[in-house]
Amino acid sequence: MQIASWNVNSIKTRRDQVKDWLEEHAPDVLLMQELKGLEFPSETFRGLGYESIAVTQKAYNGVAILSRSPIKVVSKSLAGLEVDSHARFLEVIIKDVRIVNIYLPNGNPIGTEKFEYKLDWMDRLRGQMKRWLASEIPTIVGGDFNVIPEDIDCHKPASWIKDALFQPEPRERYRGFLDMGYVDAFRALHPDEKGQFTFWDYFRQAFEHNRGIRIDHFLLSPKLVGRLQSCEIDKDPRGLPKPSDHTPIVLTLD
């Protein structure tokens, strides 16, 4: 079973790139983030053999899951808030695996309510992750975490020191997920590899110089770790004309 995740930074703008990528790689499941609009081209993906579920809002955020196998929707919002107006969460079950697609808040700039919202969102996610561990169903939490877990996950720590993605509080919370028993699939298989990133800024030719960060992740519940075969970053789409600022990460399970 192959599951990919890609922050597409507008599905309207990136639709053809996603279509081309699906035709070339044919994953069983694709998680997408930052759809950035109400419209979702489900017919395009149906034509490629994928059914889809999208959680959208105007202009911002938005997540979707494509799958070749039937999708059972469990929840379209993260528990813990009466009204969470952000489209950032989608929990489904596909082939007896719980698959959770997240677009975790960016949190910039630090010292604002946006940063507090990010920390609160992570605390709410932690609560859900704890509950999922107690269930029979194995769980994958994937997507854009907007967290640089360790120094090795960025080109130069000094240039991220004031960024919300690199602050101690979100990083501690991310480590908390691992302490709970979840496994960072990419890092588990590539423990010491430097320069492995999933995002590069549009400006200053960051991609050309490989000045990036690793913020798109797959976390596996303990039940799934034995099935982990590979987890790779596909840099190619980031090199295309008019790319997303993120590139896909691809997980393969037995």
Added chain:
DNA sequence: ATGTCGCCTCATAGGCGA
């Protein structure tokens, strides 16, 4: 501070979010 995208609107320029 800046760079560059993509969205939106009291819209063809500027603000917001990333």
